[in-house]
Amino acid sequence: MTDTPPDPAQLAPPAPPPSPASTVRALSCPNCGGIVNVRAQGLTVSVLCEHCGSTLDATSPDLQVIARANEALKKPQIPLGTRGTLNGRVWEVVGYMERTDEEIGWAEYLLFNPYEGYAFLVDDGRRFSLGIMLDRLPQSSWGGASLDGQGYSRFGTSYPVRVTFVVGEFYWRVAVGEKVDETDFVRPGTMLSCEVYQTERTWTRLDMLDWGVAEKAFGIPGRRREYSHPAPHEPSPYKRQLSESLIIGLVALFTLGFISSLGGREQQIAQTNADVVLDGAEKNIVIRGLELPAGRSRMAIDADAGAIDNAWVDLDYSLTDEKTQDSVDTYGTAEHYSGSDSDGPWSEGDPRPEVSLSSIPGGRYDLTITLSAHRWNKTGGGQVPTASGNYSPATPATSSDGRAPVGIADMNNAAQSSDPSANGWGSASASGGEAIPVSVTIKRGGVFGGVTFLAFLMIAAWPLVILFKHFGFEKRRKAPVSGSGGSSDDDDDSWGDDDR
Amino acid sequence: MLDATCPNCGAPIRFRSNDLPVKVCDYCRTSVLRTGDSLQAIGKIAEVPDDVSPMQLGVRGRDGAHTFELIGRVRWRYADGAWNEWLALFDDGSTGWVGESMGRYMMLRAIDHSGMRTAIVRQLRDGQHVEVGEQATIDGVDYWVSDVKDVTVVASEGELPFSAPLGLAATSIDLNGHDGECASVQKDKDGEVEVYTGRYLSLAELHATGLRSFEGWPMPDLRA
Numbered sequence A: 001m002t003d004t005p006p007d008p009a010q011l012a013p014p015a016p017p018p019s020p021a022s023t024v025r026a027l028s029c030p031n032c033g034g035i036v037n038v039r040a041q042g043l044t045v046s047v048l049c050e051h052c053g054s055t056l057d058a059t060s061p062d063l064q065v066i067a068r069a070n071e072a073l074k075k076p077q078i079p080l081g082t083r084g085t086l087n088g089r090v091w092e093v094v095g096y097m098e099r100t101d102e103e104i105g106w107a108e109y110l111l112f113n114p115y116e117g118y119a120f121l122v123d124d125g126r127r128f129s130l131g132i133m134l135d136r137l138p139q140s141s142w143g144g145a146s147l148d149g150q151g152y153s154r155f156g157t158s159y160p161v162r163v164t165f166v167v168g169e170f171y172w173r174v175a176v177g178e179k180v181d182e183t184d185f186v187r188p189g190t191m192l193s194c195e196v197y198q199t200e201r202t203w204t205r206l207d208m209l210d211w212g213v214a215e216k217a218f219g220i221p222g223r224r225r226e227y228s229h230p231a232p233h234e235p236s237p238y239k240r241q242l243s244e245s246l247i248i249g250l251v252a253l254f255t256l257g258f259i260s261s262l263g264g265r266e267q268q269i270a271q272t273n274a275d276v277v278l279d280g281a282e283k284n285i286v287i288r289g290l291e292l293p294a295g296r297s298r299m300a301i302d303a304d305a306g307a308i309d310n311a312w313v314d315l316d317y318s319l320t321d322e323k324t325q326d327s328v329d330t331y332g333t334a335e336h337y338s339g340s341d342s343d344g345p346w347s348e349g350d351p352r353p354e355v356s357l358s359s360i361p362g363g364r365y366d367l368t369i370t371l372s373a374h375r376w377n378k379t380g381g382g383q384v385p386t387a388s389g390n391y392s393p394a395t396p397a398t399s400s401d402g403r404a405p406v407g408i409a410d411m412n413n414a415a416q417s418s419d420p421s422a423n424g425w426g427s428a429s430a431s432g433g434e435a436i437p438v439s440v441t442i443k444r445g446g447v448f449g450g451v452t453f454l455a456f457l458m459i460a461a462w463p464l465v466i467l468f469k470h471f472g473f474e475k476r477r478k479a480p481v482s483g484s485g486g487s488s489d490d491d492d493d494s495w496g497d498d499d500r
Numbered sequence B: 001m002l003d004a005t006c007p008n009c010g011a012p013i014r015f016r017s018n019d020l021p022v023k024v025c026d027y028c029r030t031s032v033l034r035t036g037d038s039l040q041a042i043g044k045i046a047e048v049p050d051d052v053s054p055m056q057l058g059v060r061g062r063d064g065a066h067t068f069e070l071i072g073r074v075r076w077r078y079a080d081g082a083w084n085e086w087l088a089l090f091d092d093g094s095t096g097w098v099g100e101s102m103g104r105y106m107m108l109r110a111i112d113h114s115g116m117r118t119a120i121v122r123q124l125r126d127g128q129h130v131e132v133g134e135q136a137t138i139d140g141v142d143y144w145v146s147d148v149k150d151v152t153v154v155a156s157e158g159e160l161p162f163s164a165p166l167g168l169a170a171t172s173i174d175l176n177g178h179d180g181e182c183a184s185v186q187k188d189k190d191g192e193v194e195v196y197t198g199r200y201l202s203l204a205e206l207h208a209t210g211l212r213s214f215e216g217w218p219m220p221d222l223r224a
Helices: A213-218 A238-262 A449-478 B119-125
Strands: A025-028 A035-038 A046-048 A055-057 A064-067 A083-086 A089-100 A105-113 A117-123 A128-133 A139-141 A144-147 A150-170 A179-187 A190-197 A200-208 A267-277 A283-304 A311-321 A327-341 A344-348 A354-375 A408-410 A435-444 B002-005 B012-015 B022-024 B030-035 B038-044 B060-063 B066-078 B081-090 B095-101 B104-111 B135-138 B141-160 B169-176 B181-188 B193-201
Touching (some): A083 A213, A150 A190, A238 A449, A267 A283, A267 A354, A283 A327, A327 A354, B012 B022, B081 B141, B104 B181, B119 B193
Antiparallel strands (some): A025 A035, A046 A055, A083 A089, A089 A105, A139 A144, A190 A200, A283 A354, A311 A327, A327 A344, B066 B141
C-alpha cells in the first residue's frame, strides 16, 4: 500500500470540483476513429457512431464495437446534441431512430436532461408528440385504458413495430431490425402506448405538442398545418372554433330576438269593411292617415272574405307616403272553391290572404284598396283559377258605399288613385249581383317571419359548417392507419423529408 | 456515530450509524469493517466510474415526514446496463435505498419478510425460476414482475450495510404496481433474500438538495 496519508491540514472530505462537470464526454469510435460524444455517461448502454454507423457498447470502458458498419448515414432533422425547451424543461437530443409499422414510418428522438431523465420526441412527419415513460400501469376499462381518471379508447389492434434506422446513444441495447409489439390507446391530445419487447412491457404517455412548438424549441422550420391525415390522438382543430361559433351564434340569436321584440307587438291601426258585388263593379277604398313610427317598420294587410265560395276577390293595395307621394303596390287574392268529383268532395283556396310589407319608413300613409269580386263558372271554366294565374284585370269601376271609419274615404273623394282606370263615378251597384262582405285589417309592427327565419339560418350556418368539419376530422382521426397510404419500404422516409 | 481514522491511510473516517458496519475510505478507497470499536481494512474498492447522475454523497431530501441524507452508494451492472443504489440515512436513524435507473428514482425500504407467503420470495429463496409478468402481493399491494436479472457490483463508496467489492454477485427481481409502487427482491451469493418496497419519485418529490451541478444545465430548485 503506497497511499500517502493526507496532510492533516486538509482533512476535510475531498473538495468538490471547482467547475461543474460536463455531461458530454468525447470518445473516439474504435471503428472509424471519429469523435463520438457520449452525453449520458453511465446511463447510456448503446452508442451508434454518427460517422460510420457502428454499434458500440457504452458499458465497456473502451466502447467495444458490437456491430461494424461503414455506410453513408442520414442525418436527423434535429441534429444530435441540440437543446430545446419544452414545457419549461430543457432537453438535449441524444439519440434518434426511425421506426415503421410496415404501413407508415415515423421518427423518435431520445431526449435527455440529467435532472429529468429521458423523454421521447415523436415526429410523425406532420406533428410532434412528447413522450414520457410511465412509472404506473394504466387500468384497463371497457376494452380501453384509464390513467389519472381519464379514459382512453383502444386504437386498432396490437401491431409490430420495427426499427429501421438508429444513430446516437440509448439507455438500452438498440439495433436496426429490433421488433416490439405496440398497442395504442388514445384520447384527443394524448396517446398511451404499450410496448412489449420479449418479456418487458413499457408504457409511454405521448402528449401532442401544439403546431410549431417543437420546431421552434429545436430550431427547425415550422410544419405546414394540414388535417387530411390526422394522428390517432390529434385534438380536433375545429373544437375550439365550434365552441366559439356556438357562443357567437347564441349571442347573435339573442340579439335577433331582442331586435325582433323591439319591432314590438303587432298592433292594429285600421280596419274597414266593404261589400263587393260578384262580377260587379270594382270598388275603391282609401284609408288615410296611417301612422308609422320613425325608423322602419313592418305593415301587414289582412283581408277576410270568409263567406265566399267558388269565387275570388282581387285586392290591389297601394300604400302612398302623404309627404313624398312615393308609393308601394302589392296585391292579394281571397278565394275559395269547392265541389265534388269522383274522388269525393274537395275544396281549395285561401279566403283570408295576408300581405306583409317590410321596412316601411316612418310617416303618414294613405292606403288605397281596389276590390273586385268574380264568380267561378264551374261548368264553363273547368279549371280552378289560381291567385297567381288569374290576375283579374280591372274592369270599369263603380264604387259602392263602404262604411267608412275615421280616415277612410270612398274613392269618389280620393285625391289619389293608384289605378287610373278606377276613377269611375260610383253609385250603388245596380247589377243585382250577390254582395260579398270583405273586411281588411291593417296592422303595424311585429316580427317579419321570413326575415327572422333567414337571419336564423345565417346565424346557424357557421356553427353547422364547423360541426361538419369537426365530425369529418374525428372520423378521419379514428380511421384505420392503413388508409393513409404510407409506403411499406424498409427505407421508408415518407415523413419528414418533404418538410425540410 | 463513531469518528476514527482509516487503518490503511490514517485519514479520518466517520461511521454515522451503528447499523452500518462498512465504510469505504474517501481517500484510499479501502473498505473498512467495524466490529464494535475495532476497525479492520478488508480490501480495496474500485472508484465508481463517473456517470451523469445528479445524485452524490451528501445530497439531502425528504420522504414523507422524514428527512434523509445520502451516505453510501453501490453501483450495479447487468448484461444490458447499470444502475446506482444510494443509501439514505433518515433522521430517525433508519435507512432506505434510492434506486436510480434510466434517469428515474425509487425510494425503497427493506421490509421483514420472515412470515411472508409471497410465492416469488419463496421461489427465489429456493432457487426456482421467476417469470416476468408474474403477480406478487406484498403487504397487501399487488405487483407484477418486470425484470429478473443477474447483477454484479461495479463499485461502491461511503457507508454501507455490507461490503460491496467489485464482482459481488446477486440476483435481482424488479416489480411494479399500478399506482407508482415498486418493489425489489434480491438474493445475495449466500442465499440471503431481502425484500424492499417503495415507490417511484421524481427528484422534485424527493425534495433533493445538494445535487451535482453540470456545465450548461440549469439546476432545478427542488427545496421543500
